[in-house]
Amino acid sequence: MSRLDDLAITLQRAVWQRRVRSWEHDASPGLARVVAAVLEHADLRADHHVVDLGCGSGQVTLPAAQIARHVHGVDISPAMVTRLLERASHEGLTNVTAEARPLERLALAPHSVDVIVSNYVLHHLSDRAKAELVRRARQWLKPGGRLVIGDMMLGRGHSAEDRAIIAAKVRAFARRGPAGYWRIAKNFVRYLARLQEKPISRDRWVRLLLEAGFLEVTVVPVVAEAAVVLGTAPR
Numbered sequence: 001m002s003r004l005d006d007l008a009i010t011l012q013r014a015v016w017q018r019r020v021r022s023w024e025h026d027a028s029p030g031l032a033r034v035v036a037a038v039l040e041h042a043d044l045r046a047d048h049h050v051v052d053l054g055c056g057s058g059q060v061t062l063p064a065a066q067i068a069r070h071v072h073g074v075d076i077s078p079a080m081v082t083r084l085l086e087r088a089s090h091e092g093l094t095n096v097t098a099e100a101r102p103l104e105r106l107a108l109a110p111h112s113v114d115v116i117v118s119n120y121v122l123h124h125l126s127d128r129a130k131a132e133l134v135r136r137a138r139q140w141l142k143p144g145g146r147l148v149i150g151d152m153m154l155g156r157g158h159s160a161e162d163r164a165i166i167a168a169k170v171r172a173f174a175r176r177g178p179a180g181y182w183r184i185a186k187n188f189v190r191y192l193a194r195l196q197e198k199p200i201s202r203d204r205w206v207r208l209l210l211e212a213g214f215l216e217v218t219v220v221p222v223v224a225e226a227a228v229v230l231g232t233a234p235r
């Protein structure tokens with residue numbers, strides 16, 4: 001990894017160390033729909049070992065742990081991991097473990113996981129890191145295991161689909177008046193500079209999973225720019 005990658009990880013950790021409470025309190029109904037879609041497509045069973053990439057304070061980990069045998073959360077932010085473990089203990093869940101680690105440096109045993117889930121995280125990774133993580137996820141999964149990624153999926157405005165999503169967002173923010181105009185400006189700069197958020201389109205996600213050797217790759221639109229992409233490791 002380059003020094004630039006190290007710097008990006010340090011910045012990302014600093015941002016999320018401060019966002020535990022605001023992330024929990026400001027969660028939108030749209031996000032709840034994406035969490036529900038990730039869980040639905042994960043198709044969890046009682047004997048499953050699950051890993052949640054970028055677990056935050058447990059939005060996917062905790063409901064998954066109600067079903068699966070064991071869920072391991074991984075997050076760059078130690079504060080998020082602490083909060084997740086507090087919530088798990090509060091809910092009496094003894095099958096949740098977690099580690100504070102950037103996904104770019106995660107190592108798991110080959111063929112050790114039944115289902116890998118991730119929600120609204122991977123747009124924070126560089127495109128190279130996304131591709132590398134999907135390749136490694138295939139190695140970590142048992143044969144027939146499943147990768148389920150929910151995220152904002154949006155390209156750089158080259159396709160009609162991207163342009164329709166962007167136009168709908170701009171219209172929705174503009175309806176909010178001056179506060180909305182500020183959000184348009186802020187998101188426009190972020191989107192162009194690809195500083196904190198680096199989403200890629202649904203088609204690119206499908207290609208990444210296929211290139212990594214996943215089978216039955218499917219993309220499911222959820223709401224606005226949010227979608228779920230999933231694939232199965234070969235048996």
Ligand SMILES: C[S@@+](CC[C@H](N)C(=O)[O-])C[C@H]1O[C@@H](n2cnc3c(N)ncnc32)[C@H](O)[C@@H]1O
Pocket residue numbers: 009012016023035053054055056057058059060074075076077080101102103104118119120121124125
């Ligand atoms: C938008 S929140 C989503 C949290 C949770 N998955 C959910 O569904 O609410 C993004 C999470 O990704 C984590 N994150 C961002 N970059 C990361 C990285 N490179 N490695 C691991 N976690 C990362 C942040 O700390 C944060 O908890």
